[in-house]
Amino acid sequence: MASVSLNGIEKNYGAVNVIKGIDLAVEEGEFVALVGPSGCGKSTLLRMIAGLEEITAGEIEIGDRIVNDLTPRERNIAMVFQSYALYPHMSVAKNLSFNLELSKVPKDEIARRVDEAARMLELEEMLERKPSQLSGGQRQRVAMGRAIVRNPSVFLFDEPLSNLDAKLRVQMRGEIKTLHKKVGTTSIYVTHDQIEAMTLADRVVVLNGGVIQQVGTPMDLYMRPVNLFVAAFIGSPGMNMLDGEAASRDGTPVVRLPGGAELEWQPEGQVREGLPVTVGLRPEHLTLEGTGNSLTGSIDYVEPTGGLTFYNLDLGQRPHITVAISGATDMRREGPMTVSITPDLVHVFDRESGQRISV
C-alpha cells in the first residue's frame, strides 16, 4: 500500500495539450474516483500513473519514489481494464497466476494466493474454465482477482463496470466496495458515471478539459459544487439552472428571475447588485410544504418513477425546471404549482466566470 501524488502533470499529443497541469494527493488506503465527460483526460491520467503513457511534464510519486521513468512492473501497480483484458487462451487459474509466475514467486505460494483470491471473489468453481466460458460479471471478477493476487501498492480501475448491464453494474459496484474494505489498498477509479464515483469513492475528482474542477467528498461535491460545470455534472437528475441577476430586497440578498420571482440566498462576501448570475436548484431540494422563498409555475408533464415523482414545471422562462417529490403524489395533477426552497440550498454562480458565489 502506498500514497500517490501527482505534481504538475501535463500531457501533450504533439501540439495538443490534453492534461494541463494536475496536482493531486491520494492518501494511503484511500479510494479516489476520477470522473468527467469523455475526452476530459481521465483515462490518460490513469494510464500515466500506470506507466502505459509517457509523462510530458510533472512528477508522479508512488510511496516515496518518483516513478516517472519506471516500467509498469517496477511501479507495482495493478490495473483493471474496461474490456477486462483477460488472456483468452489461458484458464482462469492461469490468468490469476500469470504475473506471479513472471515475478518467479514459488509454486506453493502462487497456489495459496490464487486460492485466496478465488475464495474472496467466489471463483473457486471456475478456475479451470477459459474466459470465453464466463459471463460478464465473472470475467470482471477474474480481472479484479488478477489485480488482488499480486498484492500491489495501488489498484487502478479504468471504467471497469461500463461493459456490464445496469443490474450487474450495481452488484459489482457493491463487490468493489466490499473488496476495498477488505484489502484496503489505495485505489484510483476512473469512470464517466457520476453515480459510480459518488457511491464508491472516499473522494471524487471532477475533471474537465484536462483540468481538475473540484476535489472533495461525494457530499462536498453535491452540496457545494465550486462551479457551474461540477454543479451540472454531479447529481441525477441534473440541477435546474436558471438565469437571473443579483439584487436585494429590504437588505436581504435575493436573485431576481426574469419572470419577477425572487429567491433569497446566502452570498459569500460582497456581491454587486445587478450582477448576472445563474441559480442552481436541485430538483430534490424543492418542496411543496415550505413557505416563502417559493416559485410558481404550471405543470407541463409528470414523470412517475416509483419512489420519486418528477414534475416538469414551466416558470415562464427557459429552461423548465424539474421538481422531485418523494412518495406517490397525484400523478394527474395539472395547473399551477408552487414549490419552495430554503435559502442555504440555493446555489448561485457568477454567470461570466462560472464560479460559485453563494456560501
Add this chain to the structure above:
Amino acid sequence: MTDTPDRGSFVIAARQVIGGLFKGKTSEDGMAGEKATLVWVTNLSVLALVLLWIFPTLGLFVSSFRTGDQITASGWWSAMFPSEQTIQVRTADPDENRVEVDGGFYVVSGDFADDGLTASVGAWGVSSRDIGAYEPGQTADLGDGQTFLVNEDGTYEWRGTDEQISGRGQRVFVDAVVPPSFTLDNYNFVLFDPANSQGMARAFFNTLTVVIPATIIPILVAAFAAYALAWMDFPGRALLIATIVGLLVVPLQLALIPLLTLHNAIGIGKGYLGTWLAHTGFGLPLAIYLLRNYMVGLPRDIIENAKVDGATDFQIFTRIILPLSFPALASFAIFQFLWTWNDLLVALVFLIDSSGQTTVMTRQLVEMLGTRGGDWEVLATSAFVSMAVPLVVFFAMQRYLVRGLLAGSVK
C-alpha cells in the same frame, strides 16, 4: 508448376474479393434481389471451381490404380463399374484332351476360367463375323454333327468327329462382364522398385528436406518481425512496413541470378541451405505482412495488461501473442508449405545439380514426361504421390486456411 512470382498481390486480391463477397452478403442497404443474385453467382462459381478441381484429381487418383492396358482401353470414369468386353479364348488342345464317347465321337470339355476368364459369360460366338450369335447354355450347331456349348460359368463342351476334334483348339468369342479391378503395382513400382531409376521415393524425401525448413524458418523470423512492427514503438517503423508491402510485388525472377551469384561467392553454392534461404527470403514479405496485420488486430488492452503484469516484450511475444496468433501462423504455414512443395523454379536454380541426388518431385515429373510420356499409369501415380501431402495438409488444416485469410480483413 513454377512458383507464382507475385503471390503477394494474388493473396491481397483474393482477400479483397472474399471481403467484398462478405460485405455483399451482410450489408443492409441494396435490394434484396441483388443480394439473392449475388449469392447465386457465388454458389455457382464455387460449384464450378469445385468440379474443376475434383475431376482431374479424381482422374489421377483412379488412374494411378489401373494398369497401362486398362488406361488405354477405357476412361477412368468407367473403372469403377463392371465393363462388358469381348474376349477371345481358345479351348484346350483337342489332340491331347479329347475323350472318345459313343462311336467315333469325341468330346473336349473344360472351363474357360482356367484360361483366365474370370467374368461370367454373356453372348458368345465361334465366328469373328458373328461374335454374339449364341446365348450361354445354348448348343451351337457347327455343321456335320459338330456342336459346341458354353455355359454361363465358363464351362464348355465341344463335340464332333475324329477329324473335327483335332488340330488347334476351337476359337471362341465371349462377351464377358469384367468386374472392376485395381492394382497397387504402380505404387510399388514408383516408390519401392530399386530397378526404377526414376522412382519418386528419393525425390519425395528431397522435397520434404526442402519444404520443412523452408516453411519453419520464415514463420519464425516473420513472427518476431511482425510483433515488433505491430506493437513496439521505434523510429522508422511506418517506413519499414511500407518497404515490406513494397517488396510483396517484387517478382522472384528478378533476384534469381544475383542471388545465385551471391550464394556461389560466399561458398553456399547449390544445395539445401541456399534453397532454404531463397524460399525464406521470397516468403518473408508476405509472412510479415499477414502476421503483422493479424497481430495488430489483437486487443491492445491484453498487451498492456501483460505489461502491467510485468511481462517483458519477449514474454509478451511468447506467452501472449504467439498462442493468440496461431490461426494466422497456421494459415501462412499452409501457404508457404504448398508453394515450396510445388516449386520448380527455385529448386532448379538453387538446388538441383548434375549429380541428380538432390532432385525434387516437380523436377522428377518433368523428366518423366520426357522419358516415359506414354506410360500413363506411371505418370499418374507419380503425380499423385506428389499431390498426396498437399491434399492431406489442405484437408487437415482447411479451417485455419480460411480463418487466417480473413483475419484482419473482415472483422
